[in-house]
Amino acid sequence: MTLVERLLLWVDDRLGTAHFVRHALRKAFPDHWSFMLGEINLYAFVVLVGTGTFLALFFQPDRAYQSTIALSFKVNGGLLLRQVHHWTALIFIAGIAAHMGRVFFTGAFRKPREINWVLGVLLFWIAMLAGFTGYSLPDDLLSGTGMRIFVSVALAIPVIGTWLTFFLLGGNYPSAQLLPRLFVAHVYLLPALIAALIGLHLAIVWRQKHAQFPGPARTERNVVGSPLFPNYAAKSLALMLAVTAVVFALGALVQINPIWLYGPYQAWNVVSPAQPDWYVGWLEGALRMGPALAIHPFGHTIPSPFWPAVALPSLLFILLLVWPWIDAALRRDRDAHQLLDNPREVPWRTGLGVAVFLFALGLTLAGSDDVQARYVHVPVTSITLFYRVFCIVAPVVGFAIAYALANELRAKGGVQQAPRIRLRRNARGGFDEEPLP
């Protein structure tokens, strides 16, 4: 009996795990490259916790800027791990967005997977918040300006905005409590929340089993794929190492967030041009394009940042949360699905996804309108106007094109598959064809 077998028996004597582990080892995981997108985020999170723990051992919230500079230049490996941490955070959120796109376009959010879609949407927003709080921790001039904007957006929330801001900051901006609280949020509250949600997300995937694309032997009541052990585990661990290799190469080779070039935050200084990390770009763009419109209901104020930075994200958040039920209602479909949609099979959904992507792209590009204005020698107001038009026109055009394309492809039945045959060498040296099922 091998050591592994003896160990498993030892555990089973005490926990009775043999039945579970026996089936777990042979659990089927369907193979498709797009199913790796979610795993990239899991492994990015692992890297974030590891590198972040190292950084937290040196970072001091009451000396935020100085201690970040010190951990970058005086600690062996400090700058490398700081850059790896930052790059991984960018990849983490990009991976979540890509994973959401995969789930959206293939209809993987349909019954019975609505709960996991909701958890994923929550993870997406919490990850952005985790990213933003971490980005703000060094208290440099660039991130401090971003925090000032964030506070102004919180102030724009009707009725409770002012109180909420004073509670979050422990007083008026800039408060002494700001950085200690950011630190607690970034190293404890948000990671714990993300870890808990990832655990729940994966437990549900485990329970429900992974969805699959249609194919031979695949039905609405089964899952066909590689066994967890050893095939799937080998691929997945290789992916974890691939993520690790990429972020360490980036951290070594590509400078990110050189705060010593920006200097410490002072409320009366500002850098120009100032762009945030990519995942905040859409909000930055929305703020730049938003209407200069304040309204005064009953003698109170709802200031202009409300429309682009409070109303728009709230609307987006709610729409994303309830999307599985809107989609089901539009399709008049109450059935559970194990087989995924090819994006061409639901043209309007694919069109809508493309439209939302183009809208977000327009917002993000508008977030650097001043830089573009400098390159093309056009007044920044014209660039802003261009993106205002883009954000309305591009989604409509994108929807139409994607809808038409998907319809066309669906009518053609997709790529014509050649009949599957087996060639067999015969006694005369030629080949015989045998049809395969």
Next chain:
Amino acid sequence: MKRELAIAAALLAAIAGSGGFIAAYATGGDRLAEGISLAVAAAGLCAAGVGWAFWILPAQQVIDEIETYPSDAADRRAEGSAAAAGTRAIARPHALLALLCAAIGAFAVALVVPIRSLGPAPGDALFKTRWRRGSRVVREDGSPVHVDDLNVDSAVTIFPEGALDDAQSQAMLIRLPDALAGSVQGYIAYSKVCTHAGCPVALYRAQAKQLLCPCHQSVFNVVADGAVVSGPADHALPRLPIEIAPGGILQATGDFPEPVGPGFWERGATR
């Protein structure tokens, strides 16, 4: 055989990478050497894992039937009736039930109330700054501004004396070519906190007589009482009332006439 050799090469690269990292760390920690060697170690292991998965492990497919959910009809019915029976048993003494709810509610409120400690009441903190009647105008370094100090068409960041670095009180003092209406011998001062999202309105375009916020490109007209020219700001920059004291030192004649910075619910319909 070739495949085994390729995997072996990847594993040797991984070992070399780890060794390289240890050497780089021991010799003082060059960022590039440390990062590249760790990346090589991870990439080598990754390549070996891929080789194993596709060349060594036998390709196999397994099929899992989905029988775990939904449960069978008998279980679903039994679950519902057990829950209903339990709920009925709890709810039987109706008089106590209301009291129970009240107690739980009170407990919840008691646990939430300490949120109040998170921050002070806003009060009038957003409505006033540290500028007072007679506050001397000082620069970042604390030096007072004399009427002869600024060149025409130049601008400088100012604070009230005694409140250096106060974010709420920061202002831009500008010297215009002419004593335009509202300016004091050409001097005019505006709050430096953008009325859109609070960034410092740090760029002064002397030719256009405009203050520009670099965050979202709101532009304010210095010779039109700080009115918005373009951009997402929804109201004008508040102007700081100033005068020239005997001896030529600039000072404020009072606080800003309205709240500085971005809008908020309680700000009201001023301008």
